[in-house]
Amino acid sequence: MRALQLQVGFFSSSLSFSVSSAATVPLVPFQFSNEFYRLLLEEEWTPKKWNGPLQYENSKSGADLMMLPADLALVKDPRFRRYVEAYAADEQLFFRDFARAFEKLLELGVDFSKKRQVVLK
Numbered sequence: 001m002r003a004l005q006l007q008v009g010f011f012s013s014s015l016s017f018s019v020s021s022a023a024t025v026p027l028v029p030f031q032f033s034n035e036f037y038r039l040l041l042e043e044e045w046t047p048k049k050w051n052g053p054l055q056y057e058n059s060k061s062g063a064d065l066m067m068l069p070a071d072l073a074l075v076k077d078p079r080f081r082r083y084v085e086a087y088a089a090d091e092q093l094f095f096r097d098f099a100r101a102f103e104k105l106l107e108l109g110v111d112f113s114k115k116r117q118v119v120l121k
């Protein structure tokens with residue numbers, strides 16, 4: 001993840017962290033929230049028993065959700081866990097950081113020194 005941060009020019013962990021974790025499939029279609037972070041902390045995640053790649057399922061409330069090893073690494077690494085805890089506790093903070101990070105991604109490589117007008121027909 002840190003290599004990707006440097007590659008795309010993210011130097012703030014909170015900015016890159018909010019985008020990387022927000023890329024996870026939403027739990028409720030078309031609802032943007034901090035649920036991902038809350039579930040990382042509130043659920044008990046155990047390795048799924050199957051013949052596929054390593055995944056974790058929520059054993060506390062019914063094995064109806066899945067997390068990847070990269071998702072759980074966010075909780076295990078203290079440098080990232082602080083963001084999980086902050087975003088789980090404050091949805092508006094997550095929204096603000098996500099908006100800033102997404103704006104940076106959208107504008108990556110755009111030369112704002114040249115004023116151009118795009119005309120759509």
